[in-house]
Structures are given as structure tokens and as C-alpha cells.
Amino acid sequence: MDPAIELLPRAGEIAAAMIARCAAEITAYRLLPATVLEGDLVANATAVLELFLTTVAEDRRPTEDELALPIAWGAERARDGLPLEAVLKIYPLAAEVAWEQAAPIGDPVALGTRMLAFLGEVMPRVAEAYLREREDLDWEQREDRQNLAASLLADRPARRRELADRYDVVVFHLPVLPASSGNRASTDVFRAIRSDLDGQPGVLVTVKGDGGVLLVPATVPAGAVAARVDRVCGRHCVAAAARAETHADIPAAHAEAVEVLALAEDLRRPARLYRLADLAVEYQLARPGPAREALAAVLAPLEDHPHLIDALRAFVTSGYNRGEAATALNIHRNTLTYRLGRIQLITGFDATRPADARHLAATVTAYDTAHRNA
Incomplete structure (x- = not known):
């Protein structure tokens, strides 16, 4: 007797046993709602088993149209939040249950060979559909988060439970x-x-x-x-x-x-x-006004000597450390000392004296921000 023909009327019963076995052995399935586990999954498993047995009985491969539903169900499992490992593991477990049911009927070897070929066609396609759906879901979630951020930045209403207060x-x-x-x-x-x-x-x-x-x-x-x-x-x-x-x-x-x-x-x-x-x-120094203009004017005589302004800026930024400033400028320490002396000669402020150094630091801030807004 042909095991495929014998098993077809029992497809629903076998599918229920398949899903029960999967729920017992795969933790992710036990976390699904009963309506999904006992409803959709059993119905899906029944349809896939019927497709497999029909193609075996008719000695043919499944058509693209026939494979469309199992592939689509793989995508649905992605939306259910099941990990891919759990989605794929159900197939060999289900095949094992079907094999056990077929064994008493007759020689199940031919059925097993066809079962392996069927799994070889279905599982890669299901995995591909799952990953594509997962990628789309991730994209949707990223876009949703990006749109949510844009709404908050624009002071538009954004009602979401998971939003932080601050x-x-x-x-x-x-x-x-x-x-x-x-x-x-x-x-x-x-x-x-x-x-x-x-x-x-x-x-x-x-x-x-x-x-x-x-x-x-x-x-x-x-x-x-x-x-x-x-x-x-x-x-x-x-x-x-x-x-x-x-x-x-x-x-x-x-x-x-x-x-x-x-x-x-x-x-x-x-x-x-x-x-x-x-x-x-x-x-505060960067705020437009007479004080900023007066500070920036201190460095006006240096505008024809940009290397001197760069030297002063590096010296201030380094925390008045000659070695670090010289390294940042890629010049010798003595060269930096010479340039600081030139700055004192032109502006009247000595960057190596604490009081003058604070004043020159303020002039650098005022000069840079004034020129940014010019």
C-alpha cells in the first residue's frame, strides 16, 4: 500500500501531533498564544503535509504556486517574533512524526527519500522569506523610531508608551x-x-x-x-x-x-x-555685542600673520603647554616661543603671563566666533 495515499485522510491528525511535539521540544512555540499554536500552526502544518503527500502520490515536485503558502507562513512566523532556528527546526521534527506514522503502513524508504527532497525545496525558501520579512520589520521599526525622533524635535505630538519622560x-x-x-x-x-x-x-x-x-x-x-x-x-x-x-x-x-x-x-x-x-x-564671550568686538579687535593686527593666530589658538587649546602646542602645530618648541614673542610685540599681551593669557584666551574665542558669523 502507498503510505502517502494511506496517510492523506489523517493529515489533520498527524499535523496536530506534529505541532504538539514541536511545542514540547521547542521553547519558542510554547510562548505563542493558544489560538496561534492550536489554530494557525495546525492548519498550516496540515496544508503542508497534504501538499507533500499529494506530490508523493502523484510522483511530482510541488509547483511554485503550491509552495507560495508555506513560504508565506515562514514570513508570518517572523512577525510572530519566533527565532529562525525555531521556524526551521519544526520541519525535521514534523518529518520525524510523519515517518513514525508511515513506518507501520509499508516500506517507508521511498517516502523518506521524497520527504528529504521536499524539505530541501521548502526549508531554504522559508528561511529566505523569513529573513526578508525580518529585514522589512527591522526597517519599519527603524523608520518608526526615526520619525518619532523627528516629531519630538519638531514639537509635534508623539504618543508612545515607551517614551522616556526626560x-x-x-x-x-x-x-x-x-x-x-x-x-x-x-x-x-x-x-x-x-x-x-x-x-x-x-x-x-x-x-x-x-x-x-x-x-x-x-x-x-x-x-x-x-x-x-x-x-x-x-x-x-x-x-x-x-x-x-x-x-x-x-x-x-x-x-x-x-x-x-x-x-x-x-x-x-x-x-x-x-x-x-x-x-x-x-x-558668553561668543554672544554678539561691543565686548566681543573689542576682544576680537585685539587680534586684528595679526590677521596678516595667520600662523601667529594659529600658534596662539594652539597654545590656549593645549592649556598653555608649549610642548603640546608645538606638537599640534608640527613645529619646534623654540619656534612656538618665537611666535608667542611676536604676538606680545604686536598686541602688547604676553601669553605666558597668567593675566594676559586669560585675556588672550578670551580674544581667541571672540575672534573665532565673530569670524564664523561674519
Whole structure:
């Protein structure tokens, strides 16, 4: 007697036994709702088993149309949240149950050979459909998070249970990439950053203008998240953060962070995460007004000698350390000393004297920010 023909009327019974076996041996299936486990999965397993037995009885391969449903069900399991391992493991377990049912009927070897061929056709296609659906779901979730971040930044309503009460708004610019990287290099880096931060609970990522914006829940250290961005980029980024105590404060916090980031870049500060408190004095000096103009005017006589302004800026940025400043400028320490002497001769301020050094530091801030806004 042909085992396939004998088993066809019992397809529903065997399918139920298949699913019960899978639920007993695969933890992920026990977590599914009973309506899915006892309803959809049994119905799906019945249909696949009937397809297999029919093709065996008719001595043919399944058609593309016939395989469409099993493949689509593989995609559904992705939406159910089942891991791919569990989705694929059900097939050999189900085949084992079918084999046990066929064994008493007659010689099951031919049926087993056809079963292996059937699994060889179905399982790779199911895996492909699952992975494609998983990728689409990940994309949808990423897009949803990006749109959510954009809504909060624009002060549009964003009702989501998982939103944090308070956020640090972190803005950053990518480090300059080598010219050989190609036109899509920045896009690829932003994608890598978004992918890396997708695993950070509550962190929202979007791109605004020429930089990235992160909304980091206040319970998560913003510095640690910024460090993850650095690791993805392979070097440190200049970044700035501002706290938003409510969702309505997010646009203002973003504006503050953008301004602090621009100030840090204008002052050529080392690449790291800054807050307003880190640059409070410089922030005040950067405000337009008579005081800033007076400070910036101190360096006006040096405009024909940009290497002197660079030397002063490096000396201030290094914390008045001649060795570090000379290294940063790629010049000898004695050359730096000579240039500082020239600055004193032209401006009347000695960068090596504490009082004059503080004044010159203020002039550098005023000069750089005034020229940025010119």
C-alpha cells in the first residue's frame, strides 16, 4: 500500500501531533498564544503535509504556486517574533512524526527519500522569506523610531508608551572621512550608527542637516552612547548634549546642543562630548555685542600673520603647554616661543603671563566666533 495515499485522510491528525511535539521540544512555540499554536500552526502544518503527500502520490515536485503558502507562513512566523532556528527546526521534527506514522503502513524508504527532497525545496525558501520579512520589520521599526525622533524635535505630538519622560539631546558631526572613502561613505557610517544604536533601549536616532541627533533617555549615560558612536566611526566625534526635562523642551535642548557643538568646533576643541557648562565662559564671550568686538579687535593686527593666530589658538587649546602646542602645530618648541614673542610685540599681551593669557584666551574665542558669523 502507498503510505502517502494511506496517510492523506489523517493529515489533520498527524499535523496536530506534529505541532504538539514541536511545542514540547521547542521553547519558542510554547510562548505563542493558544489560538496561534492550536489554530494557525495546525492548519498550516496540515496544508503542508497534504501538499507533500499529494506530490508523493502523484510522483511530482510541488509547483511554485503550491509552495507560495508555506513560504508565506515562514514570513508570518517572523512577525510572530519566533527565532529562525525555531521556524526551521519544526520541519525535521514534523518529518520525524510523519515517518513514525508511515513506518507501520509499508516500506517507508521511498517516502523518506521524497520527504528529504521536499524539505530541501521548502526549508531554504522559508528561511529566505523569513529573513526578508525580518529585514522589512527591522526597517519599519527603524523608520518608526526615526520619525518619532523627528516629531519630538519638531514639537509635534508623539504618543508612545515607551517614551522616556526626560531626554538628553545629543548632536554630533562625523569626523572627516578620507577622500578615497567614496560618496556614500557618510551614509554608510550613519546607517552603521543607527544599526548599532537600535539595540540601545529607548535611544532614538535621526539625521538632521549634516549631522546626527540622538534622543537618549535621561536614565542612560549620554557619554556612553556617544562612545558607541565613536567606536562605529573608528575615531572620536565632536558632540554636544543638552537636557530636555519634558518633551516640549526637546526643540530648545536641540537648539542649545547645536550651538554648543558649533562653538566647540569653532574653537577647535578636542573631539569629545560637550555640555553648555563645559564652555560656559566661551559661550558668553561668543554672544554678539561691543565686548566681543573689542576682544576680537585685539587680534586684528595679526590677521596678516595667520600662523601667529594659529600658534596662539594652539597654545590656549593645549592649556598653555608649549610642548603640546608645538606638537599640534608640527613645529619646534623654540619656534612656538618665537611666535608667542611676536604676538606680545604686536598686541602688547604676553601669553605666558597668567593675566594676559586669560585675556588672550578670551580674544581667541571672540575672534573665532565673530569670524564664523561674519
